[in-house]
Each structure stands twice: as C-alpha cells, then as structure tokens.
Amino acid sequence: MTANRKGGRKPKIDKATHRYVFRLTDTENARFLSLLDQSGLDNKAKFIVSLLFERKINSVIIDKGAMDYCTKLTQFFAQFRAIGVNYNQVVKILHTNFGDKKTVFYLGKLEGLTIELAKICREVLILSKNREAEHLIKKQHL
Template identity: 35%
Template sequence: MIKNSSHGGRRPKVDPSVNRYVVRFNAKENARFLAMFEQSEADNKAAFIKHFLFQKPFKVFYVDENTRIFIDRLSGFNALYRTIGVSYDNLVATLNQNFTEKKASAALEEIKKLMIRLISVSQDIAALAQKFDEEWSQKSR
C-alpha cells in the first residue's frame, strides 16, 4: 500500500541553520557586547553576531539630544512664522474688502508690526541654525 504522507506543520527550510556554537562572556564582556548590540539595532543577537563575524556592515544610530531640542525649537519657530503669515494674509484680505481710508491706515500699522515681528522670527530661526551649526562642527572635530 502506498501511504500519502500529509504531515502537518511548516515546510522544511532549503538550507537550515543546524550548526550551533556557544560563546561565554564574563560580566564586563557581556556589558560591552550588549552595548554594541543595542547600538547596532539588529533584529536579534544571533543576526548581530553573524553580521559581526562575517564582516557584514551594520548601522549604528546615535540619537543626539541636542539635535532633538534644536528640531523642536525650529518647529516652534516655523509654526510661529506660519501663524504670523496667516494673520498677515487675513489682515490684507480684510483691508482690501471693506475698510475706509482711516481704518486702512490703522490696519497698515498693524501690518507693519506683523512684518517687523516676522523679520524678528526669521532672524531667530537663522540665529538658532547658526548656533546649531557651530556646536555641531565643534562636536565633529
């Protein structure tokens, strides 16, 4: 009799990884290994060791707290810049629609104040970017 073999489970791999090796670390070596593993952001320790042994490149990402602070502050400046720009556009539209000459001159004064504020914010953005560039160039030396 011919038996149909229909065993359940997944199909066997074409090239299974069956060879295993054991490495033992002391506490200091283990701490260093774990630090390297965390920096590599590898999926698991086995993949990290394989990449390291066979000299495959792996990426190390550093999260610089100063960069995050810079980006947050720059985003805040950009939001303020947009808010001032929208206020400016609304004021000009209102001025064009239905203001008398006296009210228009008052509105122009308001526009002048907003433009001065906009220039100030632009200078703050440029100063922050300049400061960041100087600090970054000092760190990279």
C-alpha cells in the first residue's frame, strides 16, 4: 500500500478485467434463472464462472409444502403432549375431589375422548408415512 492512500477498499490482487457477452433466448433465460435460483448464489457472474470452470454448486430445493406440513405436525404433537399433561392432572383432580361413582363416570367419558384422540393420532401417522413415501418418490425422479 502506498502512503498516499487515505482509505477505502483494498485493491484486489487479481482484478477481473476481461468481459464476455452472450445472448439467450427467452426459454434459455428462464432455465438460466431457474438454475441460478437453485444454486443459491446471488451474483450471476459468479454463477456463470462457477459453471464454466466446473466448480461445485450446491442446489438447495426447498419444498414449501413439506416445510408447512412439518411445522403443523410439530405444533400438533406439542398440543398432543400438552393434552397428556392435562390428562394426568384431570385424573388426579377427579380422584381427590369426587366420589367413586362420579370419578368412574367422568373417567369413562375421558376414556372415550382418549380413544378418539388415539384414532386421530393414527390417521396423522398414516398421512405422514404417505407424505414421506411421496417425497421419496419425487426425490428419486429428480
């Protein structure tokens, strides 16, 4: 660095000075932009250079539907765990505050609702396995 420089960017050692221009059809441009989006690079020039010199480009494809499904599934199971905690608290309260007949009656109702909840949980597991199978099939076709 010379003594006259007062600041700013450091000069590049191997500055890119050679420029090339090429033209694409609308179809080619759409494909180019799609590949650029998949690569995750934000600079077209860097993307083209990496393609020309066969540098490895990682393509990340984000399936918005799968992400939404996983988020909803996580929320569902969080609610399911919360119900389990509440279930234990209700059973304890029934035994301490009510007589045997009322406790048996309410436990019977609670058992019926628990069976319904177990059926819903099984359906969710089946749907999740089907979704996973579909995802694996799509992944193999890519």
